[in-house]
Amino acid sequence: MKIRALYFSIIGILVILASIARVDSCNASQNRIAWWQQARFGMFIHWGDYSVPARDAWIMYQEHIPFQEYKQFAEQFNPQDYNPAQWVAMAKAAGMKYIVITTRHHDGFCLFDSKVSDFTAPKTGAKRDLIAEFADACHAAGMRMGFYYSLVDWRFPGVLPHGTRKDDATYKKMVDQAHAQVRELLTNYGKVDILWYDMLMPYDPVLWRSKELDAMARELQPNIIINDRAGVPGDFATPENVVSARPGPWESCYSMNRSWGYARYDRNYKSVNELLRLLVSCASQNGNFLLNVAPDADGRIPIEAVERLRSIGQWMRVNGKAIYGAGPSPVGDPNLGLETRVGDKVYFLIQRWPGSTVPFAWCGSKVKSARLLANGQKARVEQKGDRVWLHDLPEYPVDPYLNVIELTFEGQPRASQPAYR
Numbered sequence: 001m002k003i004r005a006l007y008f009s010i011i012g013i014l015v016i017l018a019s020i021a022r023v024d025s026c027n028a029s030q031n032r033i034a035w036w037q038q039a040r041f042g043m044f045i046h047w048g049d050y051s052v053p054a055r056d057a058w059i060m061y062q063e064h065i066p067f068q069e070y071k072q073f074a075e076q077f078n079p080q081d082y083n084p085a086q087w088v089a090m091a092k093a094a095g096m097k098y099i100v101i102t103t104r105h106h107d108g109f110c111l112f113d114s115k116v117s118d119f120t121a122p123k124t125g126a127k128r129d130l131i132a133e134f135a136d137a138c139h140a141a142g143m144r145m146g147f148y149y150s151l152v153d154w155r156f157p158g159v160l161p162h163g164t165r166k167d168d169a170t171y172k173k174m175v176d177q178a179h180a181q182v183r184e185l186l187t188n189y190g191k192v193d194i195l196w197y198d199m200l201m202p203y204d205p206v207l208w209r210s211k212e213l214d215a216m217a218r219e220l221q222p223n224i225i226i227n228d229r230a231g232v233p234g235d236f237a238t239p240e241n242v243v244s245a246r247p248g249p250w251e252s253c254y255s256m257n258r259s260w261g262y263a264r265y266d267r268n269y270k271s272v273n274e275l276l277r278l279l280v281s282c283a284s285q286n287g288n289f290l291l292n293v294a295p296d297a298d299g300r301i302p303i304e305a306v307e308r309l310r311s312i313g314q315w316m317r318v319n320g321k322a323i324y325g326a327g328p329s330p331v332g333d334p335n336l337g338l339e340t341r342v343g344d345k346v347y348f349l350i351q352r353w354p355g356s357t358v359p360f361a362w363c364g365s366k367v368k369s370a371r372l373l374a375n376g377q378k379a380r381v382e383q384k385g386d387r388v389w390l391h392d393l394p395e396y397p398v399d400p401y402l403n404v405i406e407l408t409f410e411g412q413p414r415a416s417q418p419a420y421r
């Protein structure tokens, strides 16, 4: 009987300890990621030897180019106009709070110096560690820095096409290389804020020793946040080219045109309006927006992207308070646009400007004041029960993109009917 009691108390204590550990690791993840959830907006950069042929990042696979032929691009990759400080400044001016760069894409070409590979920028045409220069620029400007790292390396025999697993010895070499390179990346470049894995192929976290990889990353960079693409739970989820809200932290990454890597022929750029809507759509659902740019082989960001970033920046300088740290709002009129909540304030980001009166309803708290951020104009607030009218606003929209109204409430903003949202 006594032994039984002892047995159950030990089990009980273990269960309690395990749940404390789980809560602790949850809290640790929440603390680590707090800055990122405040940031809401980041820049993605896809750049590599594939920028030379300028047909996006997948040609080695899609055109089935043998490595012996493909490697000429690395010899030709010698960017003359590479100025990472300028990239960082451009991101900053656009209102972006972090930058994630492809240190290595699926073709295995490293922008950084690696002891375990010769297929790197320092050992081919460029003869420079481009990631070292990038890291210096980020650190000097106080820009948070993320490293994208593709796990798969198409140079290994039998890896292509994806899904044809043939030879475990080859895979073991590829996995060892990944572990060694992630160690290099997180050791040699100072503080790294984000580790952004991609392409766990074959999809087998045991083969890749993904848990071990994450443990190493966290040991080398204790505050790093890690995405979910190594097949084990990460700090945040990564829907791609789609806005898809998740219960925990998430980030939608989007190409600005239709290619991740530089593609000379791809002029299918999204409009500023569309890009802002995507950003707001993420922020209004507790998500981040990671917007890609694809510099050319000389290190120049295409003019179409530069122009868009500049316009987004102009908009963010006036309206950024509706984005940083934003989450869902309990009130608003989805017919007019989108809305966010930041602290006690609500922001209507209006796409279809209704004229000098903006009506909305189902509002459960008293609106104290409202103003249009684009010109600071105050609205006259009329409220009857849960119906609200914001009068005396401009007849026509002031901002060419989304016109943002900031609402201040008495106390917390609330809907009159919880079911409304």
Ligand code: GLC
Binding pocket: 046, 057, 198, 199, 240, 253, 260
């Ligand atoms: C996909 C693509 C890859 C790109 C990544 C960005 O995994 O294969 O080219 O880098 O998406 O999220």
